[in-house]
Amino acid sequence: MPDLAGLAACARALLPPGTGIGATDPRDRHPAFPGEDIAGVPLRLAEFRAGRAAARAAMAELGLPTFAVPVKDDRAPRWPAGLCGSISHSETLCLAAVAVLSPLRGIGLDLEEDGPLEEDLRTAILRPEESHVSAEEAMLIFSAKEAAYKAQYPMSLCLFGFDALSVHLDHANRSFTARFTTEITPFPMGYVLHGRYAHVQDHILTAVTL
Incomplete structure (x- = not known):
């Protein structure tokens, strides 16, 4: 249980x-x-x-x-x-x-079962600057983008793809940033969302607040 x-x-x-x-x-x-x-x-x-x-x-x-x-x-x-x-x-x-x-x-x-991201999903989720990460880090980036999308959606009311956010992981502080790679009104290109993550009960948990 x-x-x-x-x-x-x-x-x-x-x-x-x-x-x-x-x-x-x-x-x-x-x-x-x-x-x-x-x-x-x-x-x-x-x-x-x-x-x-x-x-x-x-x-x-x-x-x-x-x-x-x-x-x-x-x-x-x-x-x-x-x-x-x-x-x-x-x-x-x-x-x-x-x-x-x-x-x-x-x-x-965002909650995701802890494990590697499926190889055939990498190109849909990862931007070129994120493509070097391990399968486990790719799953964390996926979860970070999901959390960032949920945090900003009440303001933008805009549907967009994974390529609209670029995630940088900071393992030392168990944190990450998600940067807009294009303008998503009211967020200008380059706007940065800040989040944190944890591993809990065989899951990845990511959280973003604005």
């Missing part, structure tokens, strides 16, 4: 004070919550409901009521007014972070 308290503690260490954290197991039963109905196969529904349960646990940690977090037309979570947040899950772990919008503008979390 996963150590959900340990997972939450790891995420808490990566994020600023005042961020609420919730962790759940997607294999547990999480009842549907009013206002969050979606259609899908049982596995997808289980992961969705676990993510929303984690989001409400994060809200509760901040002393907030348990609001619904429905899905917008672009499939992103619709956070309650005045809040920002992020949800990520694997088959065995689910994590959510929630914060009041001021001073934070965005949060991005």
Whole structure:
């Protein structure tokens, strides 16, 4: 069984004070919550409901009521007014972070099973300046880009490919930067997002805040 308290503690260490954290197991039963109905196969529904349960646990940690977090037309979570947040899950772990919008503008979390990135995905995910990394580092770069994308999306509302971000890993400080390689309004080319990462319970966890 996963150590959900340990997972939450790891995420808490990566994020600023005042961020609420919730962790759940997607294999547990999480009842549907009013206002969050979606259609899908049982596995997808289980992961969705676990993510929303984690989001409400994060809200509760901040002393907030348990609001619904429905899905917008672009499939992103619709956070309650005045809040920002992020949800990520694997088959065995689910994590959510929630914060009041001021001073934070965005949060991005990503959980990936720890292991090498498949060789046939490297060209789709890695830019030329990233192509020298090992398969394990490539997976970390993939996760870092996912977290960075989630953090900035509420501001840009723009879909873009992996080549729009260039990631530099700083293993000594378990941190990374994600630099925009093109203008994505309101972010100019060269704008840098800062993130941190950890290895926890056979997973990579990455976190970016704006």
